[in-house]
Amino acid sequence: MTFLWSALGFVIAMGLLVAIHEWGHFIVAKLFNVKVLTFSIGFGKPLLRKRIGETQYQIAMFPLGGYVKFLDERNGDAVSVNDDLTRAFNRQTVFKRFAIVLAGPLINLIFAWMVFSWLYFWGVPGMKPIFEKVVPNSALSSSFQSVSSNLWQIEAVDQKVTQTWRAVHQKLLLEKLSGKDSVALTLRNFSEGTHPQEVSIQKNILLSINELDLNNPKQDWLTQLGFVPFSPSFPPVIGEVIPSSPAFAAGFLPGDRLEEFNGKKLSNWAEFATEVRANPGKEISVVFLRNGNRHFISLKLGEQVVEGKPKGLFGAKLHIDEKLFSPYQTVVSFPFFDAVQEGFTHSVNLIEMTLDMIQKMFSSEVSPRNLSGPISIADYSGKALENGWISFLSLLGLLSLSLGILNLLPIPMLDGGHLVLYSIEAIKGVPVSDGTELFVQKLGFIIIVSLTIFALINDLVRISND
Template sequence: MNTILAFLVAILILVSLHEFGHYIVARWCGVKVLRFSVGFGKPFLKKKRGDTEWCLAPIPLGGYVKMVDTREGNVAPEDLPYAFDKQHPAKKIAIVAAGPLTNLILAVLFYGLSFSFGVTEIRPFAGTVEPASIAAKAGFQSGDKIRSVNGKAVKDWGDTHTEIILNMESGKVDVAVQTASGADAVRTIDVAGTPEAGKVAKNHGNIGLSPFRNTMQVAEVSKGGAAEKAGLKAGDTLVAANGKPLSGWADWVVLVRASADKDIALEYLRGGVRQTATVRPTAEIAGGQTFGKVGLAAQPDQAWNDGVRYRFVPSVGEAFAMGWDKMAEYSRLTLEFFGKLLTGQASLSHISGPLTIADVAGKTAEQGWQSYVEFLALVSVSLGIMNLLPVPVLDGGHLVYYSVEWIMRRPLGERVQQMGMRIGLALMLMLMTLAFYNDINRLFG
């Protein structure tokens, strides 16, 4: 219920304000608006105010503003001056651009609001490197401080992760680091065109690298799990498994996952005394693969984790300036991503749909209002930029039509526009189908 509610609130806010951008500029330009709808389908709630019918419809995947337009039926003679298609191209461009621009402005406001209450940044450090992962094969070591990705300086973990993922599928990625001993080094990720690169999108961008660390101490033992049956308790410290020392919690996780229904000879410390136990991970199946599970949770390395976190409270002006920068940066990354999709340098698996948005909406809402507001800002950027793409059906496609009309001093032929709309509609249906497929594969696969 929390996930559904968080998703519906997000759609209600973002779609309503996007369409309100179209609506308010249409009114300023003297265009008569017949209907303002949030959602598609037959409205279940209507209210008429003035000339406009305000509606809520059951399919929460968008909305629309219906204006007087002679192309959509007969228009009363007295309404002709207020018809959208009878306006100057400059007015049409302003009305169409208002929706996406509202989303971008909204993102700045959301980010600024969140940042004004304090910003928590994660410094670009490698805390945990999972064995046999992409990061491990590239040579990353715990304690590495990441300085740049393909020559571009990074200031926090978010920048680092985004730049690595965005560049990884299109070619080699050189990550400049300063090691724990202070030496300069380069970690090279070179998996472009391999199955490993394709798996990253399905694993939420996981390359086996995290800024945080866990200790080898057990924080929690699941009731009825294999670990409890073996006698392990919270506070125990894992030392070795199958005669080999454990260098980190990730080592233990990898071993357990690969040992379904197989005995593990475990050595651990309890109260400073070395003890032994035999743990037999239970087998679980997910995504067509079988893995082991014992029911242990690690105690975080609080000193390290506190060290990589940095929190500060900017002034209101600084917060909204940071919000503008964040919006501009994500806009650039979104456009760059679409460019890489078109050139085949990015996997189609990265495309997400409403199910993933709903899932993330629920998770960010559980983390607190700031996380949820920043999620709204990010989705608002995505909506704004996607709608500005020059694809018929989208706002960007209409902007192209009206720009050409302004230059040529006459509208494009109706046949050309209809053909463009059919192509655009086909592209959007393909995109939505792919997004739903990725959602289902990612969430339930």
């Protein structure tokens, strides 16, 4: 099922983003009356195609990109009538060619901005950045000691308001990439309303981020810094039973309340989950309540490998009482024009983070093994699609932004490489020679193929280590 979600998510995401990218080239070419011969989503043999007017629209076999083919005398394209000569791409001014090529990555950046703006307008749910404990001997423990309240909320990082843990993580990443050794945190004691007499206390601390490792994608940044995020205690009640799981085979139903595990009393779901993980493949006994009646059952737990270690598998999901959960949740939303501004700011922050990461790869501060290939993109797309449309739209915005930035890099064969050649032509007043352009295109092909193979190897290494 996971494979199907990944395949579906990848096809939808890449198909949509490539279509948007190529539409950018297409629409500006049409604006300048350049003849478009082919609009293709994917490479290779066409699977579906339809001619509308002078353009053939098609979906090809390999979905890792696409292209728009213009009438160009240098490619040996046949010219049907004399008027077509003025519509050939190679006959356009350097500024028109520059605009046509720039439009592809530019529309990807604009689309990302639109997606993020819409999400901020609609509302993005998240968990408030509330922590209940501080890990001993951590960066946080050296600068903060909890007083007066067991729960604290991170209100801002370097004076930037952070309403969710996701916002905290992004801000920490941005500061780490910019080369900072520490960040300023604004904290406030958190009360869910049970102690209205408690005085609100704000604390400002300076937190060292030296221990964060950009080359370790599996590092839990929050734990590494010393945060223990708060999670409300839920009673051990089953909300959903997963088909073909040990729980399903044993006959458990939604609403069953788990009372004992191997004779040990259970007070919350976390205790039950901990016991299950610690007993992979073992025979266990469970006492549970159903409709007020106690039942006893024995079953054999399943086994799954998590981060190279065997973990027990029961096959049921927690029943979440929204009344318990809601005080610690939030929805980040803004009025329309504020949402547009927030979407723009978010896009700029992501662009800055991406460029910083690329720069650090070239300077060897960050390992190129952080590069992700199509397998990782498919995995992320499948998980996002499975988690709902807000999660999938967020990924689409991120991928569209990455696609736009990637295509603007001055790598031959990519849009950025063409823009460099057109810039040279604009400065010199004459195009670069055909021989030079051919050499540059061959060099670009080698670079792109090498990067693709390297990214695929990174994907396979990640899979083998999971």
